Amino acid sequence: MLVPAAVVVVVAVLAYAVPALLLSGKVPPGTRVDGVDIGGLPPGTARTRLDAGLRERLERKLTLSAGGERKQLTPARLGLGFDTGATVEQAMAGAATPAGVFRSLFGSREMRPVVSVDERRLAAGLASLAKSVDTEPVEGAVRYRGLEPRPVLPKPGRALDVGAASRAVRAAFVAGRTSAELDVKEKPAVLTADVVRRAVTTTARTAVAAPLKVVTGGKEATVSREQLAAGLRFVSDGKGGLRPSFDAAEVAPGLAKALLITAPKDASFTIVKGRPQVIPSRAGRGIDVKALGPAIARAVADSSRRVELPAVARQPRVTTAQARKLGVKEKVSSFTTRHPCCAPRVTNIHRIADIVDGYVVRPGETFSLNGVVGKRDKARGFVEAPMILNNRFVNDVGGGVSQFATTMFNAVFFGGFEDVQHRAHQYYISRYPAGRESTVSYPQPDFRWRNDSRYGVLIKTSYTSTSITVDFWSTKRYEIESKSSGRYAIKPVPELTESGPDCIPMGGVEGFAIDVWRIFKKDGKVVRKQRFHTVYDPEPRLTCKGS
Structure with a gap:
């Protein structure tokens, strides 16, 4: 017996409408989010269950590894969390369509929760890891052992790739993993090894080939080859080359004494009738000690063997005004x-x-x-x-x-x-x-x-x-x-x-x-x-x- 077409249509409509009506306003049955079953629940109840079910994930620390360094941080410290409201909305999207009704009646669905990210906190969390990972490149230099120049070859540094690290951390959290391997980028030195090696055989050797004269106020003193080598270094100029740098700490006391024109005199006291009275101080004149290191470095850069510095006032250790107080x-x-x-x-x-x-x-x-x-x-x-x-x-x-x-x-x-x-x-x-x-x-x-x-x-x-x-x-x-x-x-x-x-x-x-x-x-x-x-x-x- 043939079934009238109208009857078929009515049955089909009822087959869709009745379940759709029964399921309206609820999460489709069989819906699981990261193993948490929220199927058939109203939105508010589903969010509450998700908050409870995903709490353990929020408390589980993520182990971040980069360049041999490891740091454990909670998702909260990294600004990561779950938007359970958006997750429930996503689960209910399309539930009233025929396909959605069919899936609700005869199928199931496993979902990932929607992740929320506080970009500022994620950046701060990665920055704390970067502090232990990042290293500045070691720029090359030339130092001396005795009178013999020795190269210090450049070495690259490294830096956490923050952009890639941010993506890797998000992906690990979304997938439920407890660790993430983060990429580290190399930070090259400005200098090259060839520049340093050339300086050793040329400039640095010439720099200590003879003593250097320092002249102030008509007085003259000598910085020996050994004293030059002890204080001299060739360091990066920031442009791919080397420049001389001289630490005058060792030679300054001797030069200051040798090039002293008039000695400063400290304020002191004399005892008059049992009471101290101030004897005024007096400024002296001599070499500008602070300018000595840079001046010697400039002379080396210019291949000069003579440094002329103007005489400056040499202040006493204790001035008259200080003594009175x-x-x-x-x-x-x-x-x-x-x-x-x-x-x-x-x-x-x-x-x-x-x-x-x-x-x-x-x-x-x-x-x-x-x-x-x-x-x-x-x-x-x-x-x-x-x-x-x-x-x-x-x-x-x-x-x-x-x-x-x-x-x-x-x-x-x-x-x-x-x-x-x-x-x-x-x-x-x-x-x-x-x-x-x-x-x-x-x-x-x-x-x-x-x-x-x-x-x-x-x-x-x-x-x-x-x-x-x-x-x-x-x-x-x-x-x-x-x-x-x-x-x-x-x-x-x-x-x-x-x-x-x-x-x-x-x-x-x-x-x-x-x-x-x-x-x-x-x-x-x-x-x-x-x-x-x-x-x-x-x-x-x-x-x-x-x-």
């Missing part, structure tokens, strides 16, 4: 040590006292006895006298100046200033306070202390044929007391016999340990205590026999 108004400490008259060592004690007398230590400044006085030599009036070297007394130029160091150490101690570096004598010397003394030699050991106050410190020295005194003038901060333990860990005197023309007898003293406390007081109350622990070796009793 230093708060130097009263004696804050004083110490005297005594010695037998007229030995050669007394000449050295008086000489070092004269050099240091009137020196002003600025607030925060560290005073170095060796730095201020320099090497003791006969040209400046020092003479040979006994000192301790390698466990024995020997004669040396400047011997005996440790008595001055000890005297100043005690001025520092009772002035309440910071002890930076001091070393007690190897053997105890009875004319010094046990555990409260310091040796000094050149260049080491040095004696250094810091003016840790906000006032200046004026050092004044005076002496007689049997004593040396160091006074500190400043603004008083503390009352200082000293307390000592008894001697302990006693070691007996060894007996020794030696011969030879250089043998100097030694009287022998027991070794021992001792502790000294520096007690800081303000208004009679103890505010701090500082312990100094000293161990003395036993001085041998050395008898010298004729050889």
Whole structure:
């Protein structure tokens, strides 16, 4: 029996219309987003389920690898998330069409969630990785080993390819992966290896072939080939070539001294009726130290062996205006040590006292006895006298100046200033306070202390044929007391016999340990205590026999 065409049409319409009506306003059945089933749910419910189901993905860190570096970041740190509203809308798109109804009745669909990206946060997250990945290229250079130029060949750097990295991170997140390998681009150096190699065999070799003269104010000094090579480098000029660069730090002190026309004079103080009065400073004239390095570099570039620099004013370390603001108004400490008259060592004690007398230590400044006085030599009036070297007394130029160091150490101690570096004598010397003394030699050991106050410190020295005194003038901060333990860990005197023309007898003293406390007081109350622990070796009793 034939079915009328009209009936067929009605059945077809009903077959489409009824399901379409039943499914309207809902996500088509069988729809899954990244494994989360949202089929048959109204949009609001579907979004809620997606938010819960995709939460684990948002908390799972992404491992980003680039150039051997790895960094783990959460999607949120990278500005990545899911737009669940747009995902549901996408799932419902076309659901009312015949094809959509058919798929809902007889099929299923797996979808990816719609990803949202905060471009600013993604860029910031990748920038944090780039900090550990990116390296600047090493531009070539020429350095010296002795007088021999040596090449430093250029090396490329690298940089994270941010654009490609952004795309790779998005793709990994969309696909549900937990890692992404990011591309790194090479950053080439401006210089080439050939340019560096040519410079080694030509320009750099010629540059140190002869000494260089520096002239200022009619005075002349020489920079030797070795000094040139020590400070000279050829570095990238940024245009594919090399240019000379000279570090004048090593040669500047010697040249400044040799080319000094008139020496600057620091402001100091004189004591008039018990009150400090400022002695004005005076500017000097000499070489422009700051211009020295660039001037030598220019001379090398021009293949010149002569540098002419105008004389400039050389300012004193302490100016008159500065001195007047230093708060130097009263004696804050004083110490005297005594010695037998007229030995050669007394000449050295008086000489070092004269050099240091009137020196002003600025607030925060560290005073170095060796730095201020320099090497003791006969040209400046020092003479040979006994000192301790390698466990024995020997004669040396400047011997005996440790008595001055000890005297100043005690001025520092009772002035309440910071002890930076001091070393007690190897053997105890009875004319010094046990555990409260310091040796000094050149260049080491040095004696250094810091003016840790906000006032200046004026050092004044005076002496007689049997004593040396160091006074500190400043603004008083503390009352200082000293307390000592008894001697302990006693070691007996060894007996020794030696011969030879250089043998100097030694009287022998027991070794021992001792502790000294520096007690800081303000208004009679103890505010701090500082312990100094000293161990003395036993001085041998050395008898010298004729050889």
